[in-house]
Amino acid sequence: MNDVSRREASAYPFQSLFVPFPFVCFSLALGTDVAFWQTGDLMWQNFSAWLLFAGLVAGGLALLAGLIDLLRARTRPLRPSFLAIILFVVMLVLAFVNSLVHAGDGWTAVVPYGLLLSAVTFAVSLMAVTASTGKYARLAWRV
Template sequence: MAVLSPTDRDATAYPIQSLFVPFPFVCFTLALATDIAFWQSNNLMWQNFSAWLLCAGLVFGVIAILAGLIDLARPRTRPLRAAFPSVLLYLVILALAFLNSLVHAGDGWTAVVPYGLTLSAVTSAFCLVAAAVSARKYARLAWRI
């Protein structure tokens, strides 16, 4: 039986939010892809896919925020918490996705083109920026720079 010292236990901490943060990014990026498919084909199935992907991304985004709050309460994961710019970007992404979901609630072509498609593209761009900002922080932490 191995006995872990306090420093070993701290090293094995894993933030719960890391399990949920990728889901909204994937859902919002796929919503952009389905918006482009709707724009090119005018098939209402793609509009429905976009609406469901936005809904799933928002649900998992809220779960990720709640998991982040739990991680703030856990002493072992406090050093691994997201930086303030990352948190701010996550909140902007969720706000844009919520607005995009309201736009997609309309019927037909005007629910997606041009405003829904533009909001999906902007949301996906913010997802890329947030991923780059988060990766930079974790790289610094891993390499102790």
């Protein structure tokens, strides 16, 4: 590997490794909540709880990686906007509250508040993705 490609690889933000996981987990949690609402099968409630937990762990790792990226000068052009960061944190807070709601037993752990929180978390995640993609669309792809 030559110096140019090594230098370009060092400019890759660490947060990009972890940020997609919470979005996927929280989207799937909404799907499993809808499945629980329609079927009443407790398996879907367990899936939702585990997806929320996995998304929160990955989101915490993404925040830690983002703090590391703040200290790296090479990742400056790829840093997300302040709005995207705030929306990501709001999404994690909503998912944490949703996880607490899902910790209950049976139907009331998901319907109606768990399902509503999953839908709001999903909507905030879409806003966070929209806020963060504007900056990346203006930058050239790094290969």
